[in-house]
Amino acid sequence: MKNNSPFPNLLFYVLFLVSFNSFAQQERPNIIFILTDDQRWDALGFSGNDLIQTPEMDRLAAEGIYFKNAFVTTPICAASRASVLTGLYERTHGYTFGQELQEGYAQNSYPAQLKKLGYETGFFGKFGVNYPGFSTLFDVGDSYDRDVKYPDRRGYFYKTINGDSVHLTKYTSYQAQEFIKNQSADKPFMLSLSFSAPHAHDPAADQYFWSSDVADLYENVKFPKPLLAKDKYFDEQPEYVKTGENRTRWYWRYDTPEKYQQSMKGYYRMISEVDLEIGKIRKTLAEKGMDNNTVIIFMGDNGYFQGERQLAGKWLMYDNSLRVPMIIYDPRNPGHREITDFALNIDIAPTVLEFANGVLPEQYQGISLADYVVGENPAIERNEFVAEHLWKVKIIAASEGVRTKEWKYFRYQDDLGHEELYNLKKDPLEKNNLAGKKGYENKLIEMREIFNNTVKWLEAGED
Secondary structure (H helix, E strand, C coil), X not given: CCCCCCHHHHHHHHHHHHHHHHHXXXXXXXXEEEEECCCCCCCCHHHCCCCCCCHHHHHHHHHCEEEEEEECCCCCHHHHHHHHHHCCCHHHHCCCCCCCCCHHHHHCCHHHHHHHCCCEEEEEECCCXXXXXXXXXXXXXXXXXXXXXXXXXXXXCCEEECCEEECHHHHHHHHHHHHHHCCCCCCCEXXXXXXXXXXXXXXXXXXXXXXXXXXXXXXXXXXXXXXXXXXXXXXXXXXXXXXXXXHHHHHHHCCCHHHHHHHHHHHHHHHHHHHHHHHHHHHHHHHHCCHHHEEEEEEECCCCEECHHHCEECCXXXXXXXXXXXXXXXXXXXXXXXXXXXXXXHHHHHHHHHHCCCCCCCCCCCCCCHHHHHCCXXXXXXXXXXXXXXXXXXXXXXXXXXXXXXXXXXXXXXXXEEEEEEECCCCCCCCCCCCCCCCCHHHHHHHHHHHHHHHHHHHHCCC
16 A cells, blocks of 8 residues: 655655765864964974974874975964964955954955854964954854963963863863864864963063973973074174064073073973873864864964074064974874975965865965875975065064075065075075175075065955
């Protein structure tokens, strides 16, 4: 007898939806993006650093894609983070301290795009970008940073878990773990974590603060002196650098051997604490059964001077400021690769979007790095990138330049007569400024032209 009941069809439809949702979650991975604050490229065991203890970061690198030549296009947190969000150079998005991110750029940002794709989006930690619509970008979000009203350890220890004051690193990790525990397999998630560590707490006499979990690390380590620490490398700087914020913070952190050792230990402990929490987050993923379908992307927001040239901080166009760690781990495509192609902070947004099977906005200036996990080389033809720090402030001279694989050129915007040119192949530490030297006139002209032509392209992106 013919069954005219609608329920078998309804049952089939329900089963189809359940299967579709599970299939969609498998096809579209969960994504976690981890950003650290002021972690330079070599503050990572996998980079060849034998002193630092970063087993979890090293494991991500050993099991995934490690980018040996990762850089930020602007070496300061505000503009770099805006570039991470939007896939654009600072010259295009126009954001730095004292600004507000334009709405059009925010709507093309990776969290806005992933919300449209049906992802559950979360953010915890230092957002670092002034955008009034923060809450519209994330389904769950909490933006906070060091509390500068406290000139001591309280700047890092003002958040609580179950009534106990904890370091911000532990607090951000706790929020991440709770977010993951509340996720369903029916819907993929995109979680952005932005640790305040290892950024120094600027108002404090003791610049670096950490939890008891890592207090014993590096206790008996004696850190080697910084490279390029001789007076000559400082004396070669223009006067506005020698009297600027890079020098001021050198006095805060490195001007005596004792202060240098204390600062290095603190900086390394804070990175090791982030590493410890990454392990807890990955454990939570495994307990939730989501570890095999969660892509993890890791990078630092800018580089860092640690006494080189008798300077501290970032902001300048040397590789100390620009070079960062970057790792992509995709458990669906296991296998380790070490990539020498240029990878940039502006590549994060397109990479996240491609992992989510989204369509990249044509305005993006970055390149998706996602296909490195399947053996391709999407950034292999990138031969140069612009580096720029355009914030107009008296204590830090605005600067701009271009880096190729073998050469670097830069200048200061308010002193165009001071130019620097380095042959990175022969001089990777950027010791010998060739600008104005006999035999390099044509190379200087060539690098100027490369910079000017690239800037024209970037400024055209503003239209």
